[in-house]
Amino acid sequence: MNKSKNLLAFGVVAALGFAACGSDDEPADEPAETEDEAPAEEAPAEEEAMEEEPSEEVASGDFGVGLTYDIGGRGDQSFNDSAAEGIERAAAEIGITASELVPNADGSDRPELLQLQADSNDLVIGVGFLFADDTVAAAADNPDVNFAVIDDAMLDFDNGGVPRCDNCAGLTFAEEQGSFLVGAAAALKSESGNIGFIGGVAGFGLIEKFEAGFEAGAKAVNPDIVIQSQYITEAPDFDGFFAPDRAKEIALSFYDGGADIIYHAAGGSGAGLFEAAKEASEASGSKVWGIGVDSDQYNTVDAAVQEYVLTSMIKRVDTAVFEIVNTQAKGEFAAGNVVYDLSLDGVGYSTTGGFIDDIVDQLEDFKAQIVAGDIVVPTTPEA
Structure with a gap:
């Protein structure tokens, strides 16, 4: 046919x-x-x-x-x-x-x-x-x-x-596996020991995998790290994937609460995270970061916020x-x-911008352990 x-x-x-x-x-x-x-x-x-x-x-x-x-x-x-x-x-x-x-x-x-x-x-x-x-x-x-x-x-x-x-x-x-690696990156690069996660929509099982992996990766590096977490909406309201203003508001509150790196799994809402990183950095004089998702967001965001994209969790x-x-x-x-x-290289992380070049060896070691089955990454966040 x-x-x-x-x-x-x-x-x-x-x-x-x-x-x-x-x-x-x-x-x-x-x-x-x-x-x-x-x-x-x-x-x-x-x-x-x-x-x-x-x-x-x-x-x-x-x-x-x-x-x-x-x-x-x-x-x-x-x-x-x-x-x-x-x-x-x-x-x-x-x-x-x-x-x-x-x-x-x-x-x-x-x-x-x-x-x-x-x-x-x-x-x-x-x-x-x-x-x-x-x-x-x-x-x-x-x-x-x-x-x-x-x-x-x-x-x-x-x-x-x-x-x-x-x-x-x-x-x-x-x-969850790709998110583990960017969670480890966040913990390795964080200077405050305080990071954040913004989920687009809770309650249907998918975005929780991102959170669970991010949390596990960060704690594999620093068991005492503080992780602030918030979802924009709860299913069946899927507007949380299209609410950059709300993501920006949450991100600014996390930065005010001491976070210096925030990961989003929130679709189109993620643009608000990077705007918040720029705003918070300029206001405080101390640089904070955002972590992208799905694509290499360093290559897709506005040029004005590129320097705040630490890495991205790539979903192929x-x-x-x-x-x-x-x-x-x-x-x-x-x-x-x-x-x-x-x-299968179906998930991974980006290095564009060179901001995590100094920790790639450590991330690759975690990757090898996951592929070998020595690390089993959870799919649900800790209670």
């Missing part, structure tokens, strides 16, 4: 390389993302369902891929933009034709967008776990089309972790998108879930 025509007639976003307006990480990895029926923390069951590692062999072929973003689309400097990088790479290296769509502000048109993509493409990708339930329905209605969802395992854990549908795959990440949504397209091109699509962890 070759459904390669674009959806340009629908006037949303199509054919690679054109930027649309958006929000901001995140989602990163967002939001990222239906009710999280397939919690990513169930990694062992997920890996059993789909054990293939990403292939280095790049297939080729002309077929259609429909990429449907999380709310806000391109321009979020993180989760959606990372997905866009993956589809652009697929277009360049594999020769696919891509259609890009963006949900409305409340996401209520996700089912319609998935069907539009299925009408014209061989593979449909939903960027974010909030697509999961609608994807199951669309997959049943379009058995000749394959589907994939970022940040949902697409497994039925009530029935032993079997795939929720025969033509849908889940692409999830070990966010681009890799996941490219690999599922490559798998489709090779005729090897399989239902189930792939977990992108440190061993």
Whole structure:
């Protein structure tokens, strides 16, 4: 089957390389993302369902891929933009034709967008776990089309972790592992022994993985470190991923409370963190930092705040998108879930700016211990 025509007639976003307006990480990895029926923390069951590692062999072929973003689309400097990088790479290296769509502000048109993509493409990708339930329905209605969802395992854990549908795959990440490394970086670089975490939305299990890893990494370096933590909203209110003013307010309160480094896992809200770091640094004369998420945010933030981005936790949504397209091109699509962890370079940290060059050896040692299984990173924060 070759459904390669674009959806340009629908006037949303199509054919690679054109930027649309958006929000901001995140989602990163967002939001990222239906009710999280397939919690990513169930990694062992997920890996059993789909054990293939990403292939280095790049297939080729002309077929259609429909990429449907999380709310806000391109321009979020993180989760959606990372997905866009993956589809652009697929277009360049594999020769696919891509259609890009963006949900409305409340996401209520996700089912319609998935069907539009299925009408014209061989593979449909939903960027974010909030697509999961609608994807199951669309997959049943379009058995000749394959589907994939970022940040949902697409497994039925009530029935032993079997795939929720025969033509849908889940692409999830070990966010806790990457967050462990930036938590260790924060503790190694902190001069005050006081750091912070800002989560976009609590209560659905995903962002808690970021917090848990960050906390564990920091305490592996300094068991007595103080960690201030706050979420912007609680599910089902996902506005916390699109509230930079609120993130800035929280960050300023953390800096006032003694924090000198703050990590955010808050999507588009993260822009407010870096503004706060600049403001607090200039007001006090003592430099404070922010840590980005999903993408290398040193390369995506405004130039005026670049110098305050200590590092970023990289979540390789681009890799996941490219690999599922490559798998489709090779005729090897399989239902189930792939977990992108440190061993697959699915998560990691950035060194752009050179601010953590002096501690890279220590971070790489922690990474090796995690990959070897000597350190098992928790997926839920300490009570």
